[in-house]
Amino acid sequence: MAWNEPGNKGKDPWGNKGSGGNDKGPPDLDDIFRGMSKRFGGKGNGSGVSGTAIGIFIVIALVVWGLSGFYTIKPAERGVVLRFGKLHSIQTQGLHWQATFIDKVYPVNVEQIRSIPASGSMLTADENVVRVQLEVQYEVEDPYKYLFSVVDANASLREAIDSALRYVIGHNNMDDILTTGRDKIVVATRSEIERIIKPYNLGLKIGDVNLLPARPPEEVKDAFDDAIAAQEDEQRAILEAEAYARQIEPQARGRAERILREAKAYKEQAILDAQGKIARFESLLPEYKAAPKVTRERLYLETMQEVLKGNRKVLVDNKNSNNLMYLPLDKMMQSSTHKAPMSHSVVPNIETTPSHSSQPSTTTRSVRLSRQESMRQSGR
Numbered sequence: 001m002a003w004n005e006p007g008n009k010g011k012d013p014w015g016n017k018g019s020g021g022n023d024k025g026p027p028d029l030d031d032i033f034r035g036m037s038k039r040f041g042g043k044g045n046g047s048g049v050s051g052t053a054i055g056i057f058i059v060i061a062l063v064v065w066g067l068s069g070f071y072t073i074k075p076a077e078r079g080v081v082l083r084f085g086k087l088h089s090i091q092t093q094g095l096h097w098q099a100t101f102i103d104k105v106y107p108v109n110v111e112q113i114r115s116i117p118a119s120g121s122m123l124t125a126d127e128n129v130v131r132v133q134l135e136v137q138y139e140v141e142d143p144y145k146y147l148f149s150v151v152d153a154n155a156s157l158r159e160a161i162d163s164a165l166r167y168v169i170g171h172n173n174m175d176d177i178l179t180t181g182r183d184k185i186v187v188a189t190r191s192e193i194e195r196i197i198k199p200y201n202l203g204l205k206i207g208d209v210n211l212l213p214a215r216p217p218e219e220v221k222d223a224f225d226d227a228i229a230a231q232e233d234e235q236r237a238i239l240e241a242e243a244y245a246r247q248i249e250p251q252a253r254g255r256a257e258r259i260l261r262e263a264k265a266y267k268e269q270a271i272l273d274a275q276g277k278i279a280r281f282e283s284l285l286p287e288y289k290a291a292p293k294v295t296r297e298r299l300y301l302e303t304m305q306e307v308l309k310g311n312r313k314v315l316v317d318n319k320n321s322n323n324l325m326y327l328p329l330d331k332m333m334q335s336s337t338h339k340a341p342m343s344h345s346v347v348p349n350i351e352t353t354p355s356h357s358s359q360p361s362t363t364t365r366s367v368r369l370s371r372q373e374s375m376r377q378s379g380r
Helices: 029-039 051-067 143-148 153-170 174-178 182-200 218-290 292-308 329-339 362-379
Strands: 070-073 077-083 086-091 094-097 103-109 114-123 129-140 204-211 313-318 349-354
Touching: 070 077, 077 143, 086 143, 103 143, 114 153, 129 153, 129 174, 143 153, 153 182, 174 182, 174 218, 182 204, 218 292
Parallel strands: 313 349
Antiparallel strands: 070 094, 077 086, 077 103, 114 129, 129 204
């Protein structure tokens, strides 16, 4: 039963009597502070709170205010400290303190890699429509500019990316966008983004710019697939040709080097042969001066022997009779081959031709000259 219900004769929580007593209500705050001041040794004053109580309250408030100013900056963050709305400092990782209600700290993650995608159907320079998808990675370089240069740095960067991408796509042909010009478009898009955001001081650093494979309109997709396949075949043929060239080039250089060495050896051999012939003729000069006729005949015989040694036929001038002198020289050569090597004077076949001249045959004359030369040399 509550203390103030009918029939309750107990006292109220404030120390007053029941319903029959004098109900004064809850105690006054002045009485409470007066009692506290008496307990701490002060003198009560009915007009208000003493100075000691106010001092204690102020001390407690200062302690609470001081403890509320501690904060922590994480390793990947930087704390932007504003004092009365103006930049005061940028804090690194660790435990720091701020003046509550005076300083304001904004932590910003400066190591996080952020990304913004951009996509859409865009018009190319050759008046074709292509579907392009782009993803830009960036990170915060200056946390203060990132927070306060513009209202929303991320939104501003997103608008700049879309504008730059449409500008670059609008200045390139569709074939380059779909095939070989992708690297060029990536570089141009990044440069255009940096040019757009530079005046705004967003405090951002552009990282990688990834251009996803562009897609042509569905109506001409098959034709572009064939074109891409043809370009891939072209690149493969070029690579095969380069590999073949790298394989053939060393072989060609080797053949050229061998030909040069053979030519050099032939040159040296020809020079040595010429020098040998010169020395031989110089050695024959004294003999020729001593016996010109004999020397000429001997040179003639040696020359004819050298020329006719590979001939298998001999012509004999049968001037005195019509009888055919036949010697089986071919069989003799075959039999002598198994016994001893044949001399150059042995000829396998002999053919005779009738002649009405009174001069002796060439072979007979050669034999006679050889005998005369032998006799002269023995007479010497």
